[in-house]
Amino acid sequence: MTDDLTRQATPVAGGSNKRAASTDSASGISKKTKTTHPFFQLAKDRSATQFWRENIDGKGGTCKHGIHQTLSKTDRLAIFDLDGTLIVPQEGRKHPTSSTDWQWWRKEVPSVLKTLHQQGFGITIVTNQKLTPSRIKAWTAKIPLIAEKLPDVPFRILAANGSDVYRKPLPGMWWALQRLAKADGMEIDVKTSFFVGDAAGRPADHSDCDRKWALNAGLQFFTPEEYFLKLPPAPYVLKGLDLVPYCVPTATPVAKPKGHKPEIVLFVGCPGLGKTTFYRKYFKPNGYAHVNQDKLKTRAKCLTSVEELITGGSSCVVDNTNRDIATRASYTALATKLKCPIRCFAFHGTVALAWHNVLYRTWCLTDESKEQEDTRQLVPYMALEKFYKEYQDPHADEGFDEIKKVNWKFDGSLEDLRRWSMWLEL
Structure with missing residues (x-):
């Protein structure tokens, strides 16, 4: 149009x-x-x-x-x-x-x-x-x-x-x-x-x-x-997210098959870049447990949960933002203590993309998608800006066995895509 x-x-x-x-x-x-x-x-x-x-x-x-x-x-x-x-x-x-x-x-x-x-x-x-x-x-x-x-x-x-x-x-x-x-x-x-x-x-x-x-x-x-006044149309520019994302996760396998040696997978990324969706699609079917600070409330409880899972023979995904080296060091130290592998998945995307996705998942999901998602509260834009201001890229010398880059991509029905493709702003 x-x-x-x-x-x-x-x-x-x-x-x-x-x-x-x-x-x-x-x-x-x-x-x-x-x-x-x-x-x-x-x-x-x-x-x-x-x-x-x-x-x-x-x-x-x-x-x-x-x-x-x-x-x-x-x-x-x-x-x-x-x-x-x-x-x-x-x-x-x-x-x-x-x-x-x-x-x-x-x-x-x-x-x-x-x-x-x-x-x-x-x-x-x-x-x-x-x-x-x-x-x-x-x-x-x-x-x-x-x-x-x-x-x-x-x-x-x-x-x-x-x-x-x-x-x-x-x-x-x-x-x-x-x-x-x-x-x-x-x-x-x-x-x-x-x-x-x-x-x-x-x-x-x-x-x-x-x-x-x-x-x-x-x-x-x-x-x-x-x-x-019946004047001719004037030039204009629409500012905001360019809604043409194209990306796929990097080399396979993303998740290791059931029966492998227990490992820690540490997610790193801003809210709104699809970390939980990525877990459900790739890791949950392979038996990885989900550890999330929004649910457990503190990092200490997350670390305790990870230790219990690994010693019990289960792999797990730590689905938090883990924005800096100091935060991630708690998990790499735990992996060293438990003598288990630890891989890092870094989720990449602009603050514009993250904000767009936050607005979409907060208010614009279809009824079918709401049934699959936990209830989400609006993450303030300032919180996203703060993440990027304090963000430090993960590096192998932090103690990771592997680092994978995950570029965001849309995953959903045609109606989900239609809703996601709207202009969403506050």
């Missing part, structure tokens, strides 16, 4: 009203679920004066959810970012000073939104709003004021208030829209739906998260200048 999509695919003011939406339907939520969580209630069953609903991810969640008027049933969505796309602060200010400090990005915005509604599109706003408590209070008060200026345009708004799966370009808000459509027996038509946003990776843009969000969702994307 590129920005040089033909304008024939772009709905414009004054176009035909084909596939018009029915006006007596719910806001993408089935009436059969009236007694369940408010996420699945009918919009027409709620108070018309209640703009803000329970957060899309439930009480205490981070994704605000608002509805203006009764939404029509439609599988075509016209999705817009808010700040810098539909509205801007008054008098050229960079940041608003109050809930009333806003104006339309261009005077044409309300009429275009009205026309899109008349053409049968569901007007939807998705916006990142990670603000301080005082600023989020003012922002929350501002949105109903904007709604008052759109008396003929019903719309839904989702606002990501935290650093989690709902924050663009992560796909949480898109998945929420898909769930809403599914609850009403529909699927969003991605071929005719589209997204307009100003964070597009152009030289003067503050971000590229809007364009990446559209790519993740598979939607047509336009900047405000392209959509409202």
